[in-house]
Amino acid sequence: MTLQTDYIGKPTSRIDGPAKVLGTAKYAAEFNVPNLLYGHVVSSPIAKGKITKINADPVLALPGVHQVFSHENVPSLAWLDRSYKDDVAPGGSPFRPLHKPEIRFSQQPVALVVADTFELARYAASILEIEYEEEAHETELTQHIDEAFEPGRGKTGYQPPKSRGNFGRGWEQGVAHVEANYSHHAQHHNPMEMFATTVEWLGDKKLNVYDKTQGAFNSQQYIMKIFGLSKDEARVISKYTGGGFGSGLRPQHQLFLAVLASLELQRSVRVSLTRQQMFSFGHRPETLQHVALATAEDGSLTGINHFAVAETSQFEDFTENVVGWSGTLYDCKNVKLGYRLSKLDVYTPLDMRAPGAASGSIALEIAMDEMAYAAGLDPLEFRIRNYSDFDQAQNLPYSSKNLRACYREGAAKFGWDQRTPEPGSMRDGNLLVGWGMGGGIWDAQKQPALAKVSLDADGHLTVSSGSNDIGTGTYTIMTQIAAESMGLPIEAVTFVLGDTELPEAPVQGGSWTAASVGTAVQEACAKLGEQLLKQAQKMDHPAFKDAKIDDVQFANGQMRLRSDLTQAVVLRDLVQASGEPKIEAQNSKLPGMVDMIKPPKYSMHAHNAVFVEVKVDPDLMTVHVTRVVNAVAAGRIINPKTARSQVLGSVVWGISSALMEESVMDHRFGRFMNHNYAEYHIPVNADIHNIDVIFVHEEDAEVNPLGIKGLGEVGLLGVAAAVANAIYHATGKRVRDLPVTIDKLL
């Protein structure tokens, strides 16, 4: 069935726009329920050791302080590790807040002070006296490379990278070679909204939990298991999320603490983290990489070797696919890949926008630029010569791959053919001009998801799925998909999300929401269509008497016969005639599950190509990214307006990663020392200049019926490398340790 293109593919303003610009959209810390208590978290000043004493009495004596929670007085909770594992937990033994006196990472939450007001809780937390015995900690990855080990398949979806061919032979066959080390430091997601949970105590253990999360169901499962709550008692609500970027994939400790306090005190409680405490949990892990490439006379790659070592915590093995992409993106017979972890006294890293791929593409795409120079080829021409039309890593054909169009259209828009290859050869007055490029690849994934549609007697369609919108445009695109599927005007459709009372949806991550929830909405609409047809037949509507579902279409608020469009019935009338207040339908979860166990027939991926211009002051070595063209092949784009914004944001992230972002660890204290927004640098408006986004045409009937590949991650890939490559082109300086700060160029 081909869709009517009434709404899908049309630039559509955000449905949630008015709420956001008016300030009426409520985020987790903004539910001012009556009789609310405030919890403030006390964080450990040491990275490793043990609490020996907590002197809570003077704090408890303050009028208005209700309780100080710590390992000393937490009631007995779920015992097994399993109960603390959330849906996206990596292998290992998850951290349990306030469980034991042991300190395992700096800023570990060690106590929660609960008081009548925020001001009092904050003050009381600041004077809570705690004594520690400190032990020596290890936080320096470069000192622990030798102990690195190969992780197993701890986490859902993680596949150890597979080598193929014989890299040693490929290396020898090559006539040109490059080999180098690449690195970047820890990065923190730092969404604008700080993590917070407001727990509304409804009496008798029944809670409404307003949580900052990327997955209401994940938060719900977590607190149900730990606190022994039923689904009904633990309702989690998350209608608006002030940015996630992966940080909200796992429940964070403020959720545990707020629920604990609420259950113990039988009161409503809010716990908000401070910006400093936003550095107390997951981050993109510091990763050290090694890439070696060899090419034959004609510029074809004869060998690729990509090896990475990343940090993880002492208690969980966080894994991500850093090097695997290097076995897929380019055509090469001999590929050697390796990935290891080293355990440090830090909190477990956490998926952060394009996890693994963003890191891997830094090394691979800078190395590709170096290889192009070594082989005497233009970096774009070099990539085209090594274009992969078949996924050699999975040994599968691509369901679709229009990276060629990204190269072509991106280069044309940018004016790449004007580039002179010699570093330092392009100028704008006094300024050095550099042009660099890069690109990447990301999985087109789909998860099982449920959606419900409900058509009422006024002809209004309510669509619901317990998914999330972290700024990705979910509200809007689901409304578009439902409106188009049912042939209703967009104003007649309301999409609701972010509530565990709604049909279950997966966490919002991996760029899979549009494909997963979109498909669920489409399926639910198809079921509703069948019911509406049955209703018409019940009413003895002559035109539809023998009609099958494929014989009808939905448009203009009507169901019509395809063979004779004048034969139509208004949807609203069908509901009214049914005698019911509404007609409802829900998709079944099964198709997704079946899909998942079937062996795949195709390799399904989104791709991009990025072209970057930098201008560098030759005296001060300040770098400005003046132009970026990002061409993306990601299947069907449901809403070009919100999609463009997602890619714009990705480019800003890439520039940030290339030039600014870095959580700086002071190894003497085992603590990130720039743990605030002033010293953790991200771009401001004045840092961002011209950005062009191109979506190349790509049809894909295999990924899902809507042809969606997902956009949350792919736009970020290769941006940081392209900036670094442009800096090389401008200055002749090859910096392989990101971010490229001025000191590395002087």
Place this chain on the structure above:
Amino acid sequence: MSHITQAPLDRLPVALAPTQSVTLHINGQDHTLQIAPWTTLLDALREYLDLTGTKKGCDHGQCGACTVLVDGKRINSCLSLAVMQEGSEIQTIEGLGTEENLHPLQQAFIDHDAFQCGYCTPGQICSAQGLLNEGKARTEAEVRELMSGNLCRCGAYPNILSAVMEVLTNEESGTKNLKPKEDVGQWAAGATKPDMAPVEPAK
């Protein structure tokens, strides 16, 4: 092994100073609160008045999410105590427009998709109103620079710029019949502009 004491209590903690009555004039209305003297204007709005449109992104004057207008000037409300603002005209996002009658900046932000998660948005819009009140910014480069106190982690900057430029241009052409000056700075390639010509290679 070494011994460390966090927050050593050398004397018994003092109870908080008594709350006091503060009257704030917000969006044309008087509100009287009984609050601790060190309550910030931001917390007074969010925690005591349920005016949660004003956001907290850092509590340290580093992000601009808490921007409000005080006597028409933009300030970081996390850096001001509520008691300091008695007698001032405070305007928050809630006082800027309504669902039926959006403020031109609010409309422009929707039209230009100048946000994603929306958490920095009220601060951006109040800041943009402050910028318009100041009347200093004309060019894209100036707007970028003078909107740089408001972080957007979603990276909506190019769209924020084009939204603000649209309102600025309309205001100027409407009231003073002025066209915005063309950018002359060297970082002038802007999101609202057509493509910039490629740089010529040095000969």
